[in-house]
Amino acid sequence: MIELELVGVRVELPQNQPIVLLKETTGERFLPIWIGAVEATSIAFALQGVETARPMTHDLIIDVLGALTVTVERVVVTELRDGTFYAEIIMTGPTGETVVSSRPSDAIAVAVRAGVPVFADEDVLDEASILIDDADESETEVEKFKEFLDTVTPEDFAP
Template sequence: MEIVGVRVELPSNQPIVLLKEAEGTRYLPIWIGGNEATAIATALEGVVPPRPLTHDLLRSVLDAVGALATRVTITEMRDSVYFADLEIDAGGREVHISSRPSDAIALAARTGTPVFALEAVMDDAGVEFEDESEEAEVDRFRKMLEEVTVEDFLGED
């Protein structure tokens, strides 16, 4: 899947991360928290914070111990809550860690780790744009992503 980006869904003002099938036309919108939206957006924009964020720390820990995040899989949606599996190669040993999708995607955005979703999740929660308007909708979404800033996801003090 491709991490298309992060946006704020209106009128709820709830951030979402939008994933798109690599070999298909379906999208998977996942509602996430503001902090996670900021973490994903900054990574996608290539912004390096002055101090490491939690997901930067996790990447550094993996690097320090010689482990590698190899795969993120969105495994389930139950009661409107998504679940994910983070696969780690720990010195040749495959380790699976249950994760919130937002955290796993934030790490994937920093490490280039591929993101997948099980077919059952896509069947249940994937959305498909109509053929005629798909390209226009994606273009509109990408334009909005170009204009959005990290500050759009920060709460007011």
Template sequence: MVIYGVSFDMVGKQPIVLLKTVEGNKFLPIWIGHAEAAAILMKLQGAETPRPMTHDLLTEVVSELSAEVSKITVTELRENTFYALITLRAAAAEIEIDSRPSDALALAVRSNAPIFAADKVIEESGIEFEHEVEETDEVVEKFKEFLDQVSPEDFMTEG
């Protein structure tokens, strides 16, 4: 998946990161916090800060320990909350660390780590546009229309 953009829902003004499948027209909206949205947007836009932010610091710590963020995976949606794993590679070992998707994504944009989502998450929470979308403005407009009609509770699963 790739980070397609960060937007805000129209009702609660809550930030949403929009992930897109590399192939196809499926999008995965994930509601996130304001600080994490700022951390993701700042890095995507190439903004520099005078001092390291938390995600910059963590990226540097991982690097100094001779490790790397090898991937992040949005693993599940449970009780209206998304879960993610950060996979670190250190020497010959891989270490998986539980994370909020927003923090994992903020690390991914800093370390150029690939982003994945479990098939079940995409099936349950993904949005597919009927026709091929080429223009970013067109996707943003369709996504805003979707946001006008949706709430986080719409993504709750039964059982």
């Protein structure tokens, strides 16, 4: 397993398709995962610390787990099969460790709220990651994502 850092969420034009971008913490590979608009908004809100009047679904998940004394430990992007990414949320609680299958977008939204690391299986990175050879270009892309996060609104993800 390779630890990843969440670079951000953006809308890929011209299709208006949201993507979440992850990067190896000790390497140069990036892992882009196309996600839904609702999950993109949820992740962006969590990254920006946006408080909503009522809990969003991923906030509710964290609240329910907390009420059950279950702690999210990490999430792992486990597989890429037929163009679809798969993930798991690993938790511990009164009965020990529990692993729940999840879409990566939901797992990442939960991880951001729980403040836990995101990992990917080496095979997933080998198959789906992109490499930006030029370090300056890489930094520029990361800065673009950070600028996007500073200006994103829920309307940016509207269909």
